[in-house]
């Protein structure tokens with residue numbers, strides 16, 4: 295748990311027992327997770343605590359949010375040095391077969407030249423298709 299505590303402290307988040315529990319559950323996801331996903335694995339944590347913790351983690355840039363078009367906001371844990379700036383944004387990939395959403399952290403969001411006087415504030419870049427596991431079934 296020491297390592298998890300340090301990760302929270304590095305983001306100015308007081309590492310309470312429940313926050314550590316929630317953070318650990320988040321890290322167990324190899325892909326992005328939704329509030330509902332966390333609710334099912336964290337039955338002992340009440341919904342409002344879970345919601346407040348997600349909001350706090352998001353505000354402190356411990357996690358980032360992904361709108362993958364499924365209607366439910368997805369989240370993923372940020373890499374240690376991520377400040378979620380526009381230049382650091384990466385591509386997300388939603389699998390149309392298993393419905394999982396992945397962070398493609400090695401692929402930066404392409405920069406586009408906007409018309410004059412258009413100011414960019416955020417980017418939501420989601421690609422859809424088959425993930426590496428699901429694409430194998432078609433071979």
Ligand SMILES: [Zn+2]
Pocket residue numbers: 389390391392393394424425426427428429
């Ligand atoms: Zn898949």
Ligand SMILES: [Zn+2]
Pocket residue numbers: 358360370384385386396397398
């Ligand atoms: Zn991501």
